[in-house]
Amino acid sequence: MSLTSKHISPNGLRVFESAARHLNFTASARELRSTQSAVSQQVRALEEQLGLKLFDRVYRGVQLTEPGQALFASVQEGFATIEKTIARLQQHHRNPQLNILTDFSLATYWLLPRLPDFRKQHPHIDVRIMTNQGVFDWRKQGADVAIVFGDQRELEGIPRLLNEEVLPVCGPGFLSQYGPIDDLARLREVPLLTLTADQGQRWLDWPGYFESLGAPPPLAHSELTFNNYPLLVQAAIAGQGVALGWRGLIDDLLERRMLVGLDQLRLGTTSGYGVVDAHPEDVSPAKRVFLEWVLLDSDGPSETPSQ
Template sequence: MLLLNRTVSPNSLRVFEVAARQLNFTAAARELRSTQSAVSQHIRTLEEQLGLPLFERVYRGVRLTDAGQALFASVREGFSTMERTLERLQQQHRHPRVNILTDFSFAAYWLMPRLPLFRRLHPQIDVRIMTNQGVLDWKDKEVDVAIVFCDEQTLANVPRLLPEVVFPVCSPAFLQEHGPFDDLAQLADAPLLTLTADQGQSWMDWPGYFQQRAGINHLHPSELTFNNYTLLLQAVIAGQGIGMGWRGLVDGLLESGILVALDTQPLHSRRGYGLIDIQPDDNSEAKQALQQWILTCAIQSTSMTPHRLAEGNPASTS
């Protein structure tokens, strides 16, 4: 409230931001294409207006006071927000852009193979893909749409893209060397590759697979764990063991013969990937076009005939 009757020049704040970042008035002057004396004058004027010292003069430079550090954090955040807003406005003027947030595996194995079709249909729309392997947090991010692995409760309120359908997968060479896997006991004796859920995700894991398949507890197999599904699949392809395959993500690898599926009775759950509109008040044509295209692709992919599975059916416990 005390600053309402005082005028703080935006230019002085800009000079302060550069000087605080450089911690050297001469370097700040070079960046601003000004002079060291002009920078010093701006800082003195700002300190007088605020009634607070912002810098301590030290040998060959300056150091921020506590007040200076607090102001620097706020000014830097403010300028950053303005720059992002200006960039977004300029980008929208040139081409509308839609930002998608999802995890590495969905982006790599589902979205990216299909995205060229969307770009052919809508060449005027720019799509930016943002990925994260942990819990997807879109706070403080420029996100329009998120594609998230969801529990049953969340999927009751958002469109479901891919239901969770899982089955063991391995490389053909691994199957030839270690198979066939005719029952769950043989499967449990094989090296199993596990995707961790350190961030609280609720996807199917090996204990859940054994429990739902035969009502038995985990058979304590040897496991190698990963926190990245893309790396896990690379290990499966390399013949290091058996991984859990999700329909919709491993389809291309099955079709090409790079992987084979080991279960003729895939497990279904009520979980899956959902499409979340992060900016529901934004009804731009670009975002609506992308969402509708994603939903159409999801319907087409889930209605496809399941892939032929390899010989060997661990659906039996005998």
């Protein structure tokens, strides 16, 4: 049964809630900027409309009857729900949400370290990071902006963030134990860390790396396999083998000497990361400023890297 069918005023419920919380009509009137007599009249009108006695008048105040206690609990719960909904709607209206889709690696090693700068410049934008390893099709992911890895054909016409430039990397302790590793023949003999392709990622793997350099593939039994690139990098730091490292992602780890790069075995390809406006028809200011910010750190236009 609706409130209107019983002619119960929402304001009457608000007055009742205040009076029940204070258990004093004078204090309630002070809170509501009304008078004690007006509060008393509103409560009496509500009791008549409901056909229930909600308060017992006692010395210097009132106390709730059993029906009054039940109604008070329900009214408080209802008002709390309304207030939370209003706050959520106001927050959403004030702070636009920006959904950014990328893979685990780019999010971990490139985006997250730089994101505090964007949030400092634009604190009113709520940023939501969505990760989905290896999925190039961003159209059904609910993203506003997608930073995706693809080959030259897939990224045609898309601004490049990073060109694919890889080099073997390992921990300093591993290099001390197995080094020097200065040619492909020696690289084939040491334990290698590899990322599985079961999720469809297009990154260069060890067979593709050796093939691109005109060398035989690595020995299968020498590989340790992961399905998560950040975990693979941690294994390399821990000295468990050599991994393929992507410039732009592992630069900070190289600078801090957590990883050592075998620069003489560096390789560039025509693949890389591109920045996609998932919904060009949406011209929201939040998306526009993010696209401007993220491309400031890009490698520049879509150039084909030299090998």
